[in-house]
Amino acid sequence: MELERVKGRKAGDIVLFALSTCGWCKKTKKFLQDLGVEYEYVNVDLLEGEEEEEAMDELKRWNPDGSFPVVVINNMHAIVGYDPDEIKERLGL
């Protein structure tokens, strides 16, 4: 699965599963950007065929509902929906 990287300071391994059209996903991206942390993301709606399936399989490992956005922190914690407080807590910020 190909991820886009947004540069910033390293606060942990942050992966965001998003949709390019979703308002809460956009808010999550902005929140991470404002925190200034490095993160990677994928807009699943811009993928096709096998790539999309692969991304959805990966997403469902973290969130069986398959809903967006999901932020995975340090390959351990999944935060479903836009939850800035939870993101900060999990990053220890």
Next chain:
Amino acid sequence: MKKAANPPRPEEIDAAYITLKRETESAGYLLNADEEFTRDLVAGLLINEQRFGYRACPCRLASGNRDQDRDIICPCDYRDPDIAEYGTCYCGLYVNEAVFSGSQPLRSIPERRPPAAQRFLNAPHRTTDTRTVGFPLPVWRCTVCGYLCGREHPPEKCPICKVSRDRFERFA
């Protein structure tokens, strides 16, 4: 990578936003008063309309098959129960009075849409069978707003929330 849809032009978003706001208010619903957020969602609806031919929910991954996506064509089947429980639809496009006026904060809410397998089992009874069950006419229910009518076939459009005929289910 799928080619990103052409982003709608600002004037297209404006026009769609103004129309949606007017229709929404005339049906007794409210759009989120955070205009920037709401316009972004309207842009998402226009992108999905371009991609699929219908306004699939911008916050859910649509399949591109209208039959499978019918429950998440905006306004989705989950809007009214979500507004009743949380004050907002899943996307934050439609809200209740309290969120609209700012007295209740807008939050991201859990997904109400059942997983695909369950969705199929729970699929509303969308039959064209016009035999009646205890009533002189079949009763049809709008899956979006709950409007009921007794007639041979559901109307072309819901007279209350304006969704298309295929959003009706057989109620009785």
